[in-house]
Amino acid sequence: MKWIDFPDDRFVVNGLWWWEEHKPKLQRLPDRMKPSVPEAVWTLSQQPSGGRIRFATDATELAIRAHFPTLTYMNNMCRVGQMSVDPWIDGKCWLPVFPTGDNHDVEGSFGSVREAKRREVCLYLGLYAPAEIKSIGLSDGASIWSPAPFAVDKPVAYYGSSITQGGCATRPGLSYQAIVSRKLNLDFVNLGWSGAGRGETALAEAMAEIDASCYVIDFCQNCPTVEFLEEVYAPFLQTIRDIRPDTPMVCVTPIYSASEISVSGSERLDGMREVIRTAVAHRERLGDAQIELVEGYDLLGPDDHWGIVDSSHPNDLGFTAMANGLEPVLKRILF
Amino acid sequence: MKWIDFPDDRFVVNGLWWWEEHKPKLQRLPDRMKPSVPEAVWTLSQQPSGGRIRFATDATELAIRAHFPTLTYMNNMCRVGQMSVDPWIDGKCWLPVFPTGDNHDVEGSFGSVREAKRREVCLYLGLYAPAEIKSIGLSDGASIWSPAPFAVDKPVAYYGSSITQGGCATRPGLSYQAIVSRKLNLDFVNLGWSGAGRGETALAEAMAEIDASCYVIDFCQNCPTVEFLEEVYAPFLQTIRDIRPDTPMVCVTPIYSASEISVSGSERLDGMREVIRTAVAHRERLGDAQIELVEGYDLLGPDDHWGIVDSSHPNDLGFTAMANGLEPVLKRILF
Numbered sequence: 001m002k003w004i005d006f007p008d009d010r011f012v013v014n015g016l017w018w019w020e021e022h023k024p025k026l027q028r029l030p031d032r033m034k035p036s037v038p039e040a041v042w043t044l045s046q047q048p049s050g051g052r053i054r055f056a057t058d059a060t061e062l063a064i065r066a067h068f069p070t071l072t073y074m075n076n077m078c079r080v081g082q083m084s085v086d087p088w089i090d091g092k093c094w095l096p097v098f099p100t101g102d103n104h105d106v107e108g109s110f111g112s113v114r115e116a117k118r119r120e121v122c123l124y125l126g127l128y129a130p131a132e133i134k135s136i137g138l139s140d141g142a143s144i145w146s147p148a149p150f151a152v153d154k155p156v157a158y159y160g161s162s163i164t165q166g167g168c169a170t171r172p173g174l175s176y177q178a179i180v181s182r183k184l185n186l187d188f189v190n191l192g193w194s195g196a197g198r199g200e201t202a203l204a205e206a207m208a209e210i211d212a213s214c215y216v217i218d219f220c221q222n223c224p225t226v227e228f229l230e231e232v233y234a235p236f237l238q239t240i241r242d243i244r245p246d247t248p249m250v251c252v253t254p255i256y257s258a259s260e261i262s263v264s265g266s267e268r269l270d271g272m273r274e275v276i277r278t279a280v281a282h283r284e285r286l287g288d289a290q291i292e293l294v295e296g297y298d299l300l301g302p303d304d305h306w307g308i309v310d311s312s313h314p315n316d317l318g319f320t321a322m323a324n325g326l327e328p329v330l331k332r333i334l335f
Numbered sequence: 336m337k338w339i340d341f342p343d344d345r346f347v348v349n350g351l352w353w354w355e356e357h358k359p360k361l362q363r364l365p366d367r368m369k370p371s372v373p374e375a376v377w378t379l380s381q382q383p384s385g386g387r388i389r390f391a392t393d394a395t396e397l398a399i400r401a402h403f404p405t406l407t408y409m410n411n412m413c414r415v416g417q418m419s420v421d422p423w424i425d426g427k428c429w430l431p432v433f434p435t436g437d438n439h440d441v442e443g444s445f446g447s448v449r450e451a452k453r454r455e456v457c458l459y460l461g462l463y464a465p466a467e468i469k470s471i472g473l474s475d476g477a478s479i480w481s482p483a484p485f486a487v488d489k490p491v492a493y494y495g496s497s498i499t500q501g502g503c504a505t506r507p508g509l510s511y512q513a514i515v516s517r518k519l520n521l522d523f524v525n526l527g528w529s530g531a532g533r534g535e536t537a538l539a540e541a542m543a544e545i546d547a548s549c550y551v552i553d554f555c556q557n558c559p560t561v562e563f564l565e566e567v568y569a570p571f572l573q574t575i576r577d578i579r580p581d582t583p584m585v586c587v588t589p590i591y592s593a594s595e596i597s598v599s600g601s602e603r604l605d606g607m608r609e610v611i612r613t614a615v616a617h618r619e620r621l622g623d624a625q626i627e628l629v630e631g632y633d634l635l636g637p638d639d640h641w642g643i644v645d646s647s648h649p650n651d652l653g654f655t656a657m658a659n660g661l662e663p664v665l666k667r668i669l670f
Contacts, residue, residue, distance in 0.1 A: 073408030075435055076415050078503065080644050093640040095593050100410055111596035168413065170503065170650040174641065258430050261446035305428040306509065307651075309415050315505040316652045 001061060002140050006053070006133040010144045015050040015125075015155070017189050017210050026051055026131055028191060033206060040196040041203065049166045050158075050177060050190025051125040053133065059142035061112035062087065062121065065134040068099045068106065072129065076310045077168040083129035086172040087111075088122045091182065096171055112139070120148050124173040127166030128194070152334050155187035157210040159203065160218035163255070164192025168313040176299075176314070179323035184330060186213075197222040199232035204239035213334055215240060216326075218252040221312060226271035234279045241288065248290045248333045251280045255296035255322065256304060257312040265311075292329070299325035336396065337475050341388070341468040345479045350385040350460075350490070352524050352545050361386055361466055363526060368541060375531040376538065384501045385493075385512060385525025386460040388468065394477035396447035397422065397456065400469040403434045403441065407464065411645045412503040418464035421507040422446075423457045426517065431506055447474070455483050459508040462501030463529070487669050490522035492545045494538065495553035498590070499527025503648040511634075511649070514658035519665060521548075532557040534567035539574035548669055550575060551661075553587040556647060561606035569614045576623065583625045583668045586615045590631035590657065591639060592647040600646075627664070634660035 004010070006024070013019045018030035029037065029045040037045070068083050080086075084098035087110040097108030116139075125131050138144070158164050158177055166175035173179075177188045189210055191203065197219035207215060217237065223229040240249065253273040259265030273296070280293040299322040300307055300314060307318025314322060339345070341359065348354045353365035364372065364380040372380070403418050415421075419433035422445040432443030451474075460466050473479070493499050493512055501510035508514075512523045524545055526538065532554035542550060552572065558564040575584065588608040594600030608631070615628040634657040635642055635649060642653025649657060 074413065075433060076413050076505075078413045078644065079408075079410040092596075092637075093593060093643065094596050095646055096644075098410060111593070112598070113596060114598055168505065170411075170505070170644040171641075174650075174652075258428060258446070261427075261429050261448060263447070263449055302427075306506075308428065309413065309431075309505040311430055315509075316650045317509075317655060320652060 001063065001137045002142065003065070003135040003137045005135045010055060011136060012054045012147055014052045014054055014187050015189055016048060026125060026133065029206060033202070036202040037206070038196055038200060041193045044165070044193045044196060046130040047128055048125040048131055049127040049175065049192065050188055053123040054121065054147035056118055056120050056145040056147050057138055057142050058116045058118050059138035060114065060116050061137070061139040062089070062110040063108060063137035064097050064110065065107045065137070066097065067132040067134060068104050069130050069132065071099060071102060071104060074128065076313055077128060078170055080171050081127055081166070081169045081174070083126035083131060084172060085126070085131070085133070086124040088124065088173050090119045093173065118145065124178060127169060127172050127175060150187045151185040152213045154211055154213035155189045156181070156214045156216060156330065157189045157207055157212035158192060158216045158218060159197065159207050160192040161197040161222045162192065162194035163221065163313060164197065164218045165190065165194045166192065167194060168309045168315055169319055170316050174316050174319055176319040176322040176326065179319060180326050180330060183323065183327050186330065186334070195222055199223065199236040201235065201239050204236045205243070208240045208243035212247055214248040214250060214330065216250045216252060220272045220276065221254055223272070226268060226275060229272050230275045233275055234282065237279060237283060246290055248292070250292050250294055250329060250333070251276055252294045252299070253277065253296040255300040255314070256302050256308070258305065258308050259311045292333070294326070294329055336398065336472045337477065338400070338470040338472045340470045345390060346471060347389045347482055349387045349389055349522050350524055351383060361460060361468065364541060368537070371537040372541070373531055373535060376528045379500070379528050379531060381465040382463055383460040383466055384462040384510065384527065385523060388458040389456065389482035391453055391455050391480040391482050392473055392477050393451045393453050394473035395449065395451050396474040397424070397445040398443060398472035399432050399445065400442045400472070401432065402467040402469060403439050404465050404467065406434055406437060406439060409463065411648055412463060413505055415506050416462055416501070416504045416509070418461035418466060419507060420461070420466070420468070421459040423459065423508050425454045428508065453480065459513060462504060462507050462510060485522045486520040487548050489546055489548035490524045491516070491549045491551060491665065492524045492542055492547035493527060493551045493553060494532065494542050495527040496532040496557045497527065497529035498556065498648060499532065499553045500525065500529045501527065502529060503644045503650055504654055505651050509651050509654055511654040511657040511661065514654060515661050515665060518658065518662050521665065521669070530557055534558070534571040536570065536574055539571045540578070543575045543578035547582055549583040549585060549665065551585045551587060555607045555611065556589055558607070561603060561610060564607050565610045568610055569617065572614060572618060581625055583627070585627050585629055585664060585668070586611055587629045587634070588612065588631045590635040590649070591637050591643070593640065593643050594646045627668070629661070629664055
């Protein structure tokens with residue numbers, strides 16, 4: 001086994017847009033944004049959801065050494081989804097490596113195989129906890145090549161809530177963005193902020209720094225009230241548009257929530273859906289031809305009720321439904 | 336809100352076969368078996384996987400008070416799957432109630448609705464932790480009726496490993512048995528033992544006490560070696576057959592495991608598959624017309640690789656695949 005320290009230029013990092021600014025730290029925003037974004041967002045930015053390490057190799061054994069500074073457990077999400085390194089190799093799930101118990105440092109094998117042939121490696125980083133990659137192990141004598149290119153040069157950039165961040169996939173490669181991106185061979189950047197996706201201008205500006213193929217705006221469940229959303233939603237879109245006048249933008253209304261069984265939950269989310277519909281219609285009337293509304297119910301609606309683990313977070317069934325619903329939309333826009 | 340202490344004859348308990356012997360304790364084996372089963376099995380028997388509380392009501396609000404004696408977190412399974420009370424009402428997921436943080440006692444609402452009409456309530460109990468139900472809350476003036484009958488009087492009884500016990504569904508109603516039983520309106524009993532499903536005679540005898548419509552034998556991953564399985568497998572079937580000569584029996588070979596990427600993992604499971612095939616073929620040659628082999632790969636095979644959260648435990652995608660694969664088998668046998 002040959003251990004190669006990370007980072008190394010032979011290992012391509014995708015999904016962390018400002019990687020060259022902050023490497024070797026695996027974070028979702030550059031340090032310079034720390035003063036301008038909410039503290040909660042900054043903390044969450046240390047969780048590399050959507051980050052991937054990609055390369056091709058003919059190694060017959062692949063392993064990793066990683067450090068997880070924060071060891072926690074969630075009620076609605078398992079630790080594997082929260083903080084594993086999740087290897088998809090030639091599109092197939094190998095063994096995720098994750099910390100057990102109180103061990104911050106992990107060394108683990110993704111699997112070993114007989115045949116030495118070129119394979120495309122994509123290591124998805126954890127969705128909900130900071131991670132440090134120390135080194136990547138390959139069987140002796142293995143070659144490393146550049147990974148296969150994406151079908152579209154620019155990534156799709158997502159802004160949103162905990163759902164967007166990846167709660168509650170059981171493994172990092174099962175967030176809805178990861179699923180749909182594999183289906184269409186797309187790159188993506190995840191700016192979903194658990195509990196803190198509230199449409200601040202600083203985050204719209206951050207989004208607009210990303211030279212994206214498409215923006216998917218998927219927040220609002222984090223907004224405390226319909227009125228709060230109404231105040232921030234149109235300005236959020238406008239901030240992005242001022243900087244990126246022509247980039248396609250997909251505005252998603254809330255997916256189904258189990259809280260909609262109750263009258264109050266239903267009224268709140270229906271109100272938010274109406275705010276988003278109105279804002280998109282307004283922009284269309286202003287002549288914005290690159291904006292599109294996607295109804296959350298078309299991604300995960302009441303018929304997908306078993307796709308939610310708690311009140312509102314999709315499980316793997318829910319994220320698969322969301323990816324299936326988003327796939328034709330992105331296909332039409334990008335191809 | 337009217338709180339009714341549990342147990343109460345108006346609330347039907349299914350899935351805990353010896354309920355009348357051990358109530359109010361929600362456990363999977365009766366106390367008299369404690370001396371004869373392995374200690375690990377006894378401990379796991381205090382986890383009421385497969386247990387359900389069923390009734391019909393026109394209540395517009397439903398709530399529960401429960402106590403969870405053991406609060407733990409798992410790496411590959413979230414707490415909601417492990418220890419929530421998971422309400423499926425008229426077949427639709429409402430809000431699961433589960434302990435947060437260090438709170439052993441929980442009072443929570445499953446949801447409240449406007450329309451007072453008869454609804455079928457099925458409360459799935461947690462898959463991987465002991466639970467005590469204290470009382471069930473219904474809106475004032477609500478009626479309670481007997482739940483709708485199952486399509487087949489006798490339950491399907493499952494014996495197996497951690498996968499059988501329900502690892503790693505995100506909610507109790509998403510174990511593969513729960514899914515397939517909803518599809519076919521079947522009752523079921525879960526005698527899956529995490530890490531401890533090793534084919535002991537005492538467990539075969541326990542299975543045979545259950546007057547089942549069908550036995551599904553799904554263990555072996557817990558056996559340390561192929562040779563170990565070979566020693567216990569045929570005698571396990573024989574013990575059940577001695578007591579229940581005519582009950583249909585389904586023998587399942589191991590589903591796909593991510594460990595099969597590696598040569599050693601593949602050899603071990605392939606060897607176990609062969610042991611099971613041989614044992615079933617032998618019984619068929621002896622004239623057993625009520626035994627059937629189901630290949631694990633037909634339930635969850637290599638093409639379902641993303642349906643596994645770690646090395647071997649299905650996530651909700653995997654359990655859905657297993658349920659879909661088992662459905663036509665049980666349908667043919669039982670209907």
